[in-house]
Each structure stands twice: as C-alpha cells, then as structure tokens.
Amino acid sequence: MKDATLALHYGYDKDTQKSMQVPIYMTTAYEYEDTDHAxxxxxxxxxxxxxxxxxxxxxxxxxxxxxxxxxxxxAIATSSGMAAIFYSLAALVRSGDNxxxxxxxxxxxxxxxTQTLKQFGISAKYFDPTKPEELRELxxxxxxxxxxxxxxxxxxxxxxxxxxxxxxxxxxxxxxxxNTMATPYGVKPIELxxxxxxxxxxxxxxGNGSAIAGCIIEAPxxxxxxxxxxxxxxxxxxxxxxxLVYTKKFENPFIxxxxxxxxxxxxxxxxxxxxWLLILGLETLHLRIxxxxxxxxxxxxxxxxxxxxxxxxxxxxxxxDNYAMAKKYLKYAGxxxxxxxxxxxxxxxxxxxxxxxxxxxxIADSKSLATHPASTTHQQLSKEELINAGVPEGxxxxxxxxxxxxxxxxxxxxxxxxxx
Ligand SMILES: *Cc1c(COP(=O)(O)O)cnc(C)c1O
Numbered sequence: 001m002k003d004a005t006l007a008l009h010y011g012y013d014k015d016t017q018k019s020m021q022v023p024i025y026m027t028t029a030y031e032y033e034d035t036d037h038a039x040x041x042x043x044x045x046x047x048x049x050x051x052x053x054x055x056x057x058x059x060x061x062x063x064x065x066x067x068x069x070x071x072x073x074x075a076i077a078t079s080s081g082m083a084a085i086f087y088s089l090a091a092l093v094r095s096g097d098n099x100x101x102x103x104x105x106x107x108x109x110x111x112x113x114t115q116t117l118k119q120f121g122i123s124a125k126y127f128d129p130t131k132p133e134e135l136r137e138l139x140x141x142x143x144x145x146x147x148x149x150x151x152x153x154x155x156x157x158x159x160x161x162x163x164x165x166x167x168x169x170x171x172x173x174x175x176x177x178x179n180t181m182a183t184p185y186g187v188k189p190i191e192l193x194x195x196x197x198x199x200x201x202x203x204x205x206x207g208n209g210s211a212i213a214g215c216i217i218e219a220p221x222x223x224x225x226x227x228x229x230x231x232x233x234x235x236x237x238x239x240x241x242x243x244l245v246y247t248k249k250f251e252n253p254f255i256x257x258x259x260x261x262x263x264x265x266x267x268x269x270x271x272x273x274x275x276w277l278l279i280l281g282l283e284t285l286h287l288r289i290x291x292x293x294x295x296x297x298x299x300x301x302x303x304x305x306x307x308x309x310x311x312x313x314x315x316x317x318x319x320x321d322n323y324a325m326a327k328k329y330l331k332y333a334g335x336x337x338x339x340x341x342x343x344x345x346x347x348x349x350x351x352x353x354x355x356x357x358x359x360x361x362x363i364a365d366s367k368s369l370a371t372h373p374a375s376t377t378h379q380q381l382s383k384e385e386l387i388n389a390g391v392p393e394g395x396x397x398x399x400x401x402x403x404x405x406x407x408x409x410x411x412x413x414x415x416x417x418x419x420x
Contacts, residue, residue: 003069003185007282011064024276025057043242044249044260052272054263059275063215065282066205069184070197072217074252076259077275081180081200082108083268084214085147088176088198089113090266091257092144094233095121099145100138100173102129102159104152104390106200107377109178113147130325132163139171144230146173150189151181151315151333153363154373154397155390158315158325158333165193172225180204181363185289186332195222196254203364204334207281207288211274218254226253240265288366288402292335295405299398302409303339308416310340310394335400336363344393346419347372351396353415356408368401368408 001010012022030049032038040046049055059077067075078084089099089112101113103126113124127134129148139146146168148159159177168175177189180200189197199205201213226234227247234253237243241260246253263269270278293316300314312319314337315326326333341347351359357370361377371377374386374393386393400408 004286006068007065007286010068011061022058022061022276022279024272026272027056028052044244053267053269054259056272056275058272058279059270062270062275062278062282065279066184066199066201066215067217069282070179070217071188071190071219072197073220074255075215075217076255076263077201077270077278078214078216078263079268079270079274080212081178081198081202081214082112083266084198084200084216085109085176085178086112087258087262087266087268088196088216088254089117089122089145089147091254091262092174092231093117093122094144097121097142097144098123098125098140099147100125100127100135100143101146102127102148102152102157104129104155104157105147105149106153106178106180109147109149129157129159129164132160132167135164135167135171139167139173141230143171143173145176147176147178149178149181150187151330151336153181153336154338154377156313156315156320156322156336156338158322158329160325161187161189161192161194161329169193172228172230174222174225174231181334181336182330182332183285183289183334185286186293186330186334190217190219192329193221195219195225201278201281203362204289204292205281205285206274206277207285207364207366209362209365209367211277213270213274213278216255216258218252222254223247223251289332289334291402292364292400293332295402295408296333296335296337296398296400298405299400299408299412300337300339302412303337306416308341308346308419310342312339313337334364336397337400338395338397340392341394341396344374347394347396348375349419350415353418354411355414356403356411357398363397363399365399366402368403369399371397373397 041048063075174195176196177194183204197217234246250256303309303312315322315333357368360369373391378391
C-alpha cells in the first residue's frame with residue numbers, strides 16, 4: 001500500500017463498537033486477568049497494556065503509523081519533540097561519551113547537546129552538515145551519535161545525507177536525523193541509511209498548532225550497530241530490568257530501551273488525547289505538505305522579484321545554496337522560508353504591517369506566521385554574531401500556512417508598500 005492509504009488505515013483494528021475513528025483510550029491503567037497474567041506482562045513474556053506511561057492503545061496507533069510512513073520497524077511517541085531528542089541521545093550515551101552535532105540545528109537541540117548534557121558528563125562537537133568529511137576527524141571511540149536535521153530550522157540547510165551516512169557507517173556510529181521540517185513526505189531518512197529518525201510532531205504532523213508532541217523511529221538496520229562494542233550497554237544485562245539484554249531480546253532494541261528505560265524513568269509520555277490529534281494530523285499530512293510547499297515556492301519567487309528584498313532563502317530556489325542537495329534528496333521542502341530586508345527597522349515595520357501573517361515564534365501551523373529573529377529568538381546576539389549565525393538583522397522568517405496563496409502574496413505586497 002502507498003503512504004496516503006497507510007496514513008488513514010494502518011495499525012488500527014476496529015474493536016466491538018466498530019468505531020471508524022480510532023477511539024481515545026483516556027486511561028491511566030489497565031485491568032489484569034489475574035496475578036499470573038500481570039506477572040507475565042511485567043516480565044515482558046507477553047505483550048499487553050500495563051500503565052499509560054509505557055504504552056497506550058490510542059498512542060500505539062500513532063506510533064505504528066509514523067513508523068510505517070518513515071519505513072522504520074517501530075516508534076515511540078513522547079510528550080514533545082525535545083523529549084524525543086533527549087531520549088534518543090540518552091539511550092545511547094554514558095557519562096564520558098560524546099556526540100557530534102550539526103552546526104545548523106534547532107536552538108533547543110543545541111542547548112540540550114552543548115549545555116544540559118554537559119552536566120551529565122556528555123560533550124558535544126560541531127560538524128557542518130554540508131561537509132560530512134569533517135566527521136572523520138571528529139568521531140572517536142567515545143562518540144555515540146551523529147545528530148543532524150534533514151532541513152535545518154531555522155537555517156534551511158539541507159543535509160548531505162549520503163556523505164553523513166557513509167562516514168558514520170564506516171565508524172559504526174548511530175545517525176539520528178530530526179525530520180521535523182521535511183516530514184516523511186519530503187524525505188525518508190531511513191531509506192537513505194539513517195538509523196534513527198526523530199520528530200517534533202508539534203509542527204507539520206499535528207499540522208495546526210494544537211499540540212506539543214514528539215516521536216522516535218528506529219530503522220530495521222540500527223540493531224547492527226547497537227550489537228557492537230561501541231554500544232556495550234545494549235549488549236550487557238540491564239540491572240534495572242531483570243538482567244535484560246536489549247539486543248538479544250528485541251529486533252527493535254533502540255525503541256525497546258527508549259520505552260522500557262527512558263519513558264519508564266523520565267516519564268515524558270504523550271497524552272492519549274494528543275496522540276489522537278496526531279492521528280488526525282497524519283490523515284491529511286500528504287495533502288498539506290504539498291500545499292505548504294507549493295505556496296512557499298510561489299511566495300519565495302514573488303519575494304525574489306521585489307526591489308526591497310536583498311535575498312530569499314528557500315531550498316527549491318535555483319539561486320539557493322541548498323538547491324543541489326534539495327534536488328537530490330527532497331520531494332517537498334515544506335513551508336518555511338526566509339528573506340532579508342535592508343535593516344532591523346525595516347524588518348520591524350514590515351512585520352507590523354502584515355495582516356494575515358501573525359507574529360509568532362513557531363513553524364508549520366495551518367495559519368501563516370512571521371518572525372523577526374533579531375528582535376526575538378536571537379535578541380541577545382551582537383550585529384556581528386547575528387551575521388555569523390546566518391541571521392542578519394533584517395532577516396524575516398515566514399512559515400507559509402494553508403490560506404489561499406494569492407491572499408498571502410497580497411498581504412506581503414501591502415506590507416512592503418506601507419514601509420515608510
Ligand atoms: C520545534 C522543533 C523541535 C522541538 O520540538 P518541541 O515539540 O517544541 O519540543 C525540535 N526540532 C525541530 C527541528 C523543531 O522545529
């Protein structure tokens with residue numbers, strides 16, 4: 001079956017009520033048949049519902065659907081994208097280890113990797129996601145993960161997947177790709193050899209800015225790396241789980257550990273209600289991502305022709321630095337683009353003039369959003385630091401929604417005209 005069909009049907013067996021929509025199992029716990037049954041569940045001899053922190057039937061449908069759309073063998077949902085990224089790293093590292101991260105990452109992923117994990121004895125080193133040969137020097141025997149984004153938020157850099165996977169595979173290090181911006185319809189990292197995919201499902205997956213959520217997906221071949229000495233804790237008895245050895249017991253050792261250790265002990269579990277919102281989101285994701293992408297390209301081309309605009313960044317513009325990589329890897333580039341005006345003041349005034357676009361520091365809503373990084377997310381940086389971070393002071397980021405694209409272009413035109 002093709003993706004659009006899987007997104008609507010996969011992983012749901014109608015129960016006795018024959019409910020067409022997946023029911024919301026809004027429950028904390030589940031009754032056992034008897035104490036033997038309970039003991040078998042707790043000893044992982046039998047699969048079943050125990051407690052919603054480690055599994056829920058509504059959430060399970062979402063997990064199965066996102067896993068199949070990303071071509072993984074299994075997935076877990078988490079209460080946010082940041083929880084998904086933290087768990088995927090925490091499952092791999094021990095104190096004294098290091099990770100190699102893309103220099104073009106979501107801000108939260110950078111602070112997590114370079115500041116918060118440092119407090120647990122984990123260090124981070126940067127690589128340029130368009131220069132994967134840098135990984136050769138950076139990966140050492142203590143490196144446990146290479147983390148990058150398919151399309152970086154907010155820099156819009158498209159990763160050199162083949163190059164990154166090639167070096168990481170030679171070294172036997174797990175690759176983690178944050179596929180939030182591209183979605184499985186833009187690119188499927190697992191098909192390109194990536195071991196673990198993570199999402200902030202708060203963005204295009206839920207699709208309308210209604211819930212915070214995340215997920216982790218495991219590739220069928222991730223186990224090969226996890227079986228090696230580099231990941232000894234996947235191959236030694238886990239004392240916190242009756243001496244369980246993840247790579248012996250499971251075909252999906254990564255998700256098993258993420259669920260049985262990370263979710264069990266850190267507990268950032270998704271609400272079944274939010275899982276249901278994500279199921280609704282997946283039903284239409286294929287339609288929405290096409291519209292977001294087509295409208296964004298049309299708007300990027302309009303902006304290129306405007307005399308007040310110094311530069312437009314969108315991976316599918318032929319003039320863009322990322323065009324070659326975008327052509328090679330992406331089916332859709334999504335709805336996020338950025339452009340540069342002459343000055344800080346001009347950018348501020350332009351945003352004030354917008355009527356349909358809202359000033360919001362989020363992306364991938366069904367409604368169009370605009371942000372001025374220099375006065376918000378990157379406010380603390382000097383003029384020079386802003387330029388180094390690829391965020392000149394006149395830069396505006398747009399997240400193109402699902403409104404009629406002609407109305408959006410008209411809104412932008414009028415906002416330009418009103419600049420004094
Ligand atoms: C928003 C975002 C995150 C963080 O996700 P939350 O759901 O807000 O926790 C991580 N990565 C990328 C690329 C994002 O855009």
